[in-house]
Amino acid sequence: MQFMASKQPENSLLGPESDSQRTLYPYVTGTSVVALKYKDGILMAADMGGSYGSTLRYKSVERMKPIGKHSLLGASGEISDFQEILRYLDELILYDNMWDDGNSLGPKEVHNYLTRVMYNRRNKFNPLWNSLVLGGVKNGQKYLGTVSMIGVNFEDNHVATGFGNHLARPILRQEWHENLSFEDGVRLLEKCMRVLLYRDRSAVNKLQ
Numbered sequence: 001m002q003f004m005a006s007k008q009p010e011n012s013l014l015g016p017e018s019d020s021q022r023t024l025y026p027y028v029t030g031t032s033v034v035a036l037k038y039k040d041g042i043l044m045a046a047d048m049g050g051s052y053g054s055t056l057r058y059k060s061v062e063r064m065k066p067i068g069k070h071s072l073l074g075a076s077g078e079i080s081d082f083q084e085i086l087r088y089l090d091e092l093i094l095y096d097n098m099w100d101d102g103n104s105l106g107p108k109e110v111h112n113y114l115t116r117v118m119y120n121r122r123n124k125f126n127p128l129w130n131s132l133v134l135g136g137v138k139n140g141q142k143y144l145g146t147v148s149m150i151g152v153n154f155e156d157n158h159v160a161t162g163f164g165n166h167l168a169r170p171i172l173r174q175e176w177h178e179n180l181s182f183e184d185g186v187r188l189l190e191k192c193m194r195v196l197l198y199r200d201r202s203a204v205n206k207l208q
Contacts, residue, residue: 026078026129028052030063031202032164033074033133034192036176037142037157038185042135044074045189047197049204056204064208068093071107071136073114076161077149078129085128088117107136107143111153119151131161160192163200168192 028050035044050058063082064074067089075082092113096105105113111134121127127149135144146161147153158172171192180188197203 028079032162034160034164038180043185048206051202070138074133081128106138111145115153122150
C-alpha cells in the first residue's frame with residue numbers, strides 16, 4: 001500500500017507563503033501635510049483627497065487629528081495605517097489619563113513615542129506606510145516635528161511631507177519668519193497648498 005502526499009498548488013491559500021503577509025504597496029493614500037510655527041502657536045494644513053492608486057477615489061478623508069490636550073497629528077501615506085496609529089495613540093492617551101496625576105502628554109512626548117513606533121515597525125520589516133507631522137503647544141512652548149515611515153525624525157520651524165517637501169518647503173524657507181501673525185501664517189499655508197494643488201495630481205481643492 002502506498003500513500004501519496006497531495007501537493008498543494010502554488011497559489012493555494014493553504015500554502016506556506018500565505019501564513020504571513022505584509023503591506024507591500026499602500027492602497028488608499030493621502031498626499032502632503034504642511035505645518036509651521038507662528039507667533040502664538042502651530043498651523044497645519046492638508047487636503048482631504050484619498051487616492052486609490054492614481055485615481056482620486058475619496059474627497060473627504062480627514063488626515064489631521066487632535067491627540068490629547070496639546071497636540072495635533074497630520075499624516076500622509078496609507079490611510080488604514082494612519083487609523084492604526086490613531087488606535088495606538090488612543091490607548092496611550094487613555095493610559096496616561098488613568099494616572100490622573102494632573103500631568104498630560106505634550107507634543108514632544110507624543111512625537112518621541114511615534115518615532116519609536118515607526119522605527120520598531122520598520123525593524124520588523126512591517127512598516128506603517130506614513131509620514132507624520134506632530135505639532136502642539138504645552139506651557140507656552142511650541143513644538144513641531146516630523147517622522148518618516150522608517151523612523152527618520154527632526155524638529156523644525158516648518159515641516160512638510162510628500163510633494164510638500166519639494167514644492168512647499170522652498171516657499172516656507174523664503175517667507176517664514178519668527179513673528180508671523182495668525183493671519184499671515186494662514187495666508188502662507190494657503191499659498192503652499194495652492195501650489196501643491198496646481199502641481200500635485202493627488203491633491204484636491206478641499207482643505208482641512
